[in-house]
Amino acid sequence: MRYLAERTLGDYLPLLLQGIPITLELTLASTVVLVAAGFVFGLGRGSRNRLIRWPAGFVVEVLRGSSAIAQLFWAFYVLPYFGVELSPLAAGIAVLGLNGGAYFSEVVRAAFASVPKGQTEAAIALNLSAWFRLRRIILPQALPIMVPPFGNALIDMLKFTALLSLVTIQELAYRADAIRSVLEDAGPVYSLTLLIYFAMALALSALVQWLEVAVNRWAGRSTRTGRKAGPQERSTSGVPRWAFGR
Amino acid sequence: MRDVTMRYGSRTVVDSLLLSVKPREKVAIIGPSGSGKTTILRLAMGLERPSEGWIRIDGNYLWHVERNGALLPAGEQQARRARRAVGMVFQQFNLFPHMTAMQNVTEPLVHVLRLSKKDAHDRAADLLTRVGLATHLDHRPAQLSGGQQQRVAIARSLALRPKVMLFDEVTSALDPELVGEVLNVIRDLAHTTSMAMMIVTHEITFASDIADRVIMFDHGHVVEEGTPDVVLRNPQSPRTKQFLKAILER
Ligand SMILES: Nc1ncnc2c1ncn2[C@@H]1O[C@H](COP(=O)(O)OP(=O)(O)OP(=O)(O)O)[C@@H](O)[C@H]1O
Ligand SMILES: [Mg+2]
Numbered sequence: 001m002r003y004l005a006e007r008t009l010g011d012y013l014p015l016l017l018q019g020i021p022i023t024l025e026l027t028l029a030s031t032v033v034l035v036a037a038g039f040v041f042g043l044g045r046g047s048r049n050r051l052i053r054w055p056a057g058f059v060v061e062v063l064r065g066s067s068a069i070a071q072l073f074w075a076f077y078v079l080p081y082f083g084v085e086l087s088p089l090a091a092g093i094a095v096l097g098l099n100g101g102a103y104f105s106e107v108v109r110a111a112f113a114s115v116p117k118g119q120t121e122a123a124i125a126l127n128l129s130a131w132f133r134l135r136r137i138i139l140p141q142a143l144p145i146m147v148p149p150f151g152n153a154l155i156d157m158l159k160f161t162a163l164l165s166l167v168t169i170q171e172l173a174y175r176a177d178a179i180r181s182v183l184e185d186a187g188p189v190y191s192l193t194l195l196i197y198f199a200m201a202l203a204l205s206a207l208v209q210w211l212e213v214a215v216n217r218w219a220g221r222s223t224r225t226g227r228k229a230g231p232q233e234r235s236t237s238g239v240p241r242w243a244f245g246r
Numbered sequence: 247m248r249d250v251t252m253r254y255g256s257r258t259v260v261d262s263l264l265l266s267v268k269p270r271e272k273v274a275i276i277g278p279s280g281s282g283k284t285t286i287l288r289l290a291m292g293l294e295r296p297s298e299g300w301i302r303i304d305g306n307y308l309w310h311v312e313r314n315g316a317l318l319p320a321g322e323q324q325a326r327r328a329r330r331a332v333g334m335v336f337q338q339f340n341l342f343p344h345m346t347a348m349q350n351v352t353e354p355l356v357h358v359l360r361l362s363k364k365d366a367h368d369r370a371a372d373l374l375t376r377v378g379l380a381t382h383l384d385h386r387p388a389q390l391s392g393g394q395q396q397r398v399a400i401a402r403s404l405a406l407r408p409k410v411m412l413f414d415e416v417t418s419a420l421d422p423e424l425v426g427e428v429l430n431v432i433r434d435l436a437h438t439t440s441m442a443m444m445i446v447t448h449e450i451t452f453a454s455d456i457a458d459r460v461i462m463f464d465h466g467h468v469v470e471e472g473t474p475d476v477v478l479r480n481p482q483s484p485r486t487k488q489f490l491k492a493i494l495e496r
Binding site: 012021076116118119123124125126128129132136137140141218219220 | 291292293329332333334336338340341342343344345349354357358386399402403406409417
């Protein structure tokens with residue numbers, strides 16, 4: 001047993017690495033909320049009914065207009081006063097997901113709006129059911145447009161999970177900070193953490209590229225025709241705009 | 247169609263229109279831009295709900311049901327029932343870009359008429375061959391010329407075997423050299439089919455070729471109607487004369 005002062009990063013490596021699955025799980029869980037919220041807000045804001053459109057717009061503006069950290073603290077410290085006691089995990093995932101969803105709603109709205117009205121009208125004239133129109137006509141034209149921005153959102157989410165260290169969730173950044181304070185040498189641990197985030201971001205971009213191919217194939221946009229813009233579009237999400245949480 | 251009025255805001259686009267098309271009848275609708283021709287077809291297709299009046303197609307009301315001799319407003323379900331008898335071809339083709347020519351025709355057959363994949367395929371191949379696209383079955387809209395796309399759109403509507411087909415200026419988005427191929431397809435169709443047709447067009451020769459009746463429309467009203475020989479060659483109304491003159495000088 002070495003003295004504390006003699007310990008190196010190697011001793012704490014397992015502790016740090018255990019943060020990886022936690023960070024990934026947080027990213028995926030928040031992204032699920034992001035997608036759900038993005039569709040609800042996005043379709044709500046595109047609705048013809050004012051009673052749906054206005055509240056959706058209001059919620060989106062509130063979420064976008066205030067800092068995510070403030071929202072996180074609010075969910076964590078203020079909500080309990082209203083009798084809503086969320087675990088740090090639930091509060092964190094909800095705040096990150098809803099926040100991302102507020103931004104993603106614009107992508108969803110724009111993607112649906114980009115499908116020409118004539119498509120729906122032709123489908124109605126052919127007597128296709130509403131469900132079929134959505135599934136076979138509208139979504140195949142709207143979803144492929146959403147994938148590259150979704151890639152950005154996913155990698156942003158990875159980066160934002162570091163915020164959750166502020167509410168005692170022991171993900172990667174939390175652990176890096178803790179280890180740094182014991183080692184008293186910020187260099188190695190932060191450098192390694194940076195590399196780990198970078199590797200995770202690369203893995204996520206690979207996942208998004210796969211998703212893009214899969215969605216386009218599902219949508220019937222074969223490699224022959226619809227894919228010309230693919231590789232160029234992808235590069236925007238391929239390079240992670242990475243930054244460390246704080 | 248009876249007493250059909252269509253307003254957008256305070257603007258009346260179609261005013262108390264009374265129009266009926268008999269089985270097999272081919273009706274051409276002419277009139278200046280903005281006169282409401284497209285609106286009439288969209289009303290007949292059930293894409294718009296009229297502000298007033300009712301529309302009945304092949305025995306079904308589009309937006310009403312008859313109960314105890316009274317007409318009650320009805321919703322989308324009733325509209326879908328009535329729409330089965332109608333097909334429409336649009337100015338902008340509106341093919342589904344992510345599907346091949348073949349799929350554009352077969353998907354509605356499978357989904358709406360519940361044909362088997364094989365029957366749908368056979369019917370679609372037959373129709374696409376009839377419109378001269380036998381060698382382009384697996385092309386996507388982006389790989390087809392405008393004229394070819396419009397012929398796919400015609401085949402797609404025909405496949406559902408409507409009782410009435412509506413054509414809205416189906417050649418006006420086409421390059422001039424492609425207009426003929428599409429008009430020929432419709433001309434053939436008009437001469438061979440028992441379907442009724444309502445055709446909005448600026449092609450006067452074409453209209454006089456195929457129409458049993460021509461309707462001159464302006465400002466939401468019928469200005470003049472009758473056989474092509476009368477309306478197109480010997481119009482009575484000064485408005486029609488003026489319109490035809492303007493078209494011929496174009
Ligand atoms: N959704 C709408 N909202 C408001 N006004 C509309 C709408 N659709 C059509 N109009 C108006 O109704 C009038 C008639 O339009 P319509 O498209 O039926 O004319 P048209 O005879 O088909 O003309 P064109 O020859 O240019 O196609 C136009 O003045 C148009 O501006
Ligand atoms: Mg028109």
